[in-house]
Amino acid sequence: MSLPPGFLDELRNRVPISRVIGRKVVWDLRKSNQARGDWWAPCPFHQEKSASFHCDDQKGFYYCFGCQAKGDALTFLRQSEGLEFIEAVRMLATEAGMQMPEPGPRARERTDRRTRLFEVTEAACRWFRLQLQTGAAADARAYLDRRGLDAGTVELFEIGFAPDNRTALTAALREKGFDEALIVEAGMAAKPDSGGAAYDRFRGRIVFPIRDGQGRCIGFGGRAMDPNARAKYLNSPETPLFDKGRNLYNLGPARAAVAKGQTLIVAEGYMDVIALARAGFGAAVAPLGTAITEDQLRLMWRISPEPVIALDGDPAGQRAAQRLVDLALPLTGPGQALRFVMLPSGQDPDDLIKAAGPGAMTELLEQARPLVDVLWARETEGHSFDSPERKAALDRRLHDAIAKIPDELTRRHYTDEIRRKRRELLGGYWQDRKGRQGGRAQASGRPGRRGGGPMPAQAPRPMIALDGPRAAASLLEGACLLICALRPEFVAAHESRLERLLPQDADRAALLHDLLTGDDSAPGRRALESLRADAHLGLTPRLIEAQDRDSAETILTNLLDRLEAQRAAGAEAARAETEIQGDADEGLTWRMQQITRARHRAERPDMEDTGDLNEDRDALQAQLDQFISTEIWRKPPRR
Structure with missing residues (x-):
């Protein structure tokens, strides 16, 4: 039905959203500011202990910083109560004391028809329950007793009985004033294709009412008492009330x-x-x-x-x-x-x-x-993987399955977990779609070239100009690869993070492949020599070799943190740029704060995270635009 202009706005203004949501949550009064209509609570849509669900009475809006659920009072009613839009409007209008607009003739007819169908199913439910007390239901009661269902359980779940009679229910409903067409439309009876009187759908069965999220009877399920019945369980047919693929029992x-x-x-x-x-x-x-x-x-x-x-x-x-x-x-x-x-x-x-x-x-x-x-x-039990072809087939099936996951972070964790399981079962490496491998690197570097020995002479490449985030990311990436080449024992511990580097430079990609698999390729050697010759990274070998294992690994970890934070900031900034064209909401603000905080921690691990990033908005905005603009080791070596 159509609603007059301004009706929904008036509805939202009359009922504070906190009143609607407050019936489903317990507000955290220490975090909430009641005077300003600013409310916080654990989210009602996912299980949590912290109060990450925010409700603003002035804006009439809620947002969960955990599961990203958001909307207004009508959205909340629909999500929490399973209501249709008009049903949510009607419920909120009742609370606001507002009269629902009169529907048009066609909408009124549909609403009246559904109301009559609900009356049919409720009348049928009462009739089935009465039949369970009759002599014809003795076997049904005995079956329920054997299954341990006492009178209280039978009453709670409104279990009934349909006698083995072709027209008993139809006749009873017609006596109550329901016409045959309505009984058939509600799914309580069926009309023969050849014509004739309607007959009951449920006969000789224990009957279980099926109710929607609002408690209205939308249909029934029936269990046959005859062991030779063609169908042990029978549900109501598809009706204007009942869609078995969109509802759940209880x-x-x-x-x-x-x-x-x-x-x-x-x-x-x-x-x-x-x-x-x-x-x-x-x-x-x-x-x-x-x-x-x-x-x-x-x-x-x-x-x-x-x-x-x-x-x-x-x-x-x-x-x-x-x-x-x-x-x-x-x-x-x-x-x-x-x-x-x-x-x-x-x-x-x-x-x-x-x-x-x-x-x-x-x-x-x-x-x-x-x-x-x-x-x-599913993919491994009962299978043998005694040949390369069978192992490759397993890898392909797993990759095809994981590729269906739309969320990148979830997909990444699935890949990590599958990689771990595969190693436990088969050993070796996890083959990705492009033929790259992820596996346990050698515990120690190869003698000579990969361990830091002499390399073929090449002219040093020019210093990278650190005038933007992309160049800074390239420098961070190069430093990570160089450290892993110098200290290959770090590769296994940081393998999953290294695989996510995805270098754009072909030689660097080859070097990463060599580090992960223990190979030694000509492109990888070229990349390593280029990194050693880079002016910004020239001090790296002496610095890393002078550190003990823990200190050197801490440097690598910090570089990976900084690189991941910088890339995440770039992705989030691009996303924010598109979102900011519309109305900025709490979700956008929160994500920008979180990514900035992550970059603070990555750049300065010793810095205390106070959680208050609003003190210097200009500085935060500048950091979102550019991650770093200085060398990793501050000064290049003198020539």
Whole structure:
């Protein structure tokens, strides 16, 4: 529906955003400034202890410096409550005491139709629950007793029963005034293709109501009592209310439990969720009879940044985990992770809890494996790698999988972890897409040229003019390579950081390759000689050779810190340049402060980080424009 101009602005002005958010968080009153409407709290969208979630009543805006969630009061309601836009507007209007504008005829008709469909599903839910108390449901009650579901659990989850009668529910709903077309549209009955009267979809089944995040009944799942039934479980069909790929069973209660600190557990079915809830694990959900979809995965992450996928340890559970790996990798990143629990073979959560108690489930949750472990297991378990071709095939599969991760930092950590696992399994090196290797460098340098011995004579290259960040980065990069050539024992400890240098100069790239693999190439030797001859780096050999191991490694570490900080600052400055064309927000300010602080620490490791970088704004801006403009060793050697 369309809203009149100014309606949303008036709505936001009437209700302070802190009042809306305050129902979901506990404000840190030491950090907050209530008089100014400046509020801080631990973020409700990801688990944390520090107050990095900021809310500003004057701007009507919130921002989390941890997970980057941001928006206004309507955005918060939609993210935290799972509401549609108009539903969030309606809820905020009620709180503000404002009358919702009258919808147009078509919008009013759609709203009225959905309201009537909800009335049908709620009436059906009540009817199913009543049927569970009848004589026809004796076998269903006995089954629930065998599964350990007491009367309180049955009541809590509103479990019902659909008798084995073709038209019982349809007739009952028609008696309540619902016409047949509405009953069919709600998914409670089906119309034969050949015509004729509608018939009930659920017959001879234990029925589980499925509710959305607002607690409204959108559909049902039914378990057949007949062991020979064609489908053991049957869900409502797709309707205007029910989309099985975009909802989760037990969504509302699970979200409330996560808000109280519980871990979100994703089980396979309704009975698994109920068993977990009975054992004290209230933050349990399940997909609705299908494999987890992308929409369901995003819905889980709106509840918790790291759900635990609890799957049966049988082959079907293993296959489900492998499919989920492919689904999750293109979506994963900071604040959107998964962990996996594989239950003992032949056991579901109910069996495990009955056999070993809730403590056994808690122990499994504490040992949940990250997504990268499941990826590695999928690609290696049951495989033999006794030939170069098989090893290359493994490398290609892993690279193709990791390449799907959109976040660069996450992708880098995956690469580091896969490299570590590969060495443990096979030894040797990790081959990247361009044929470069990352492996353990030799513990000591080769005699002669790579160890600092005589080199072929070449005319020294001219001194690099340090008149910009790019030249400064080149000098820092050269110093790192030269130190590693002089002290090759440092390569293994700093391998992952060295691989990220990615020199643009072909000779330097060859030298880096030689350092990482222990090779000795002509381009690498040329690069090393050029670095030794550079005027700015001329003192490096004597300086490094005069230091003990710890002092020399400290110099290398500081150079790498400075280089990474300078490159990160350049990337962030470019990003800020595009963002600053719009409205600057707290996120941009915070990122610029963090990158500047990192560069302060890199340039002066002994400097105390006071955390207050606002005292000299001009100096900060100058540092963002240019990282360093002086030589590393201050003075070049005299000729």
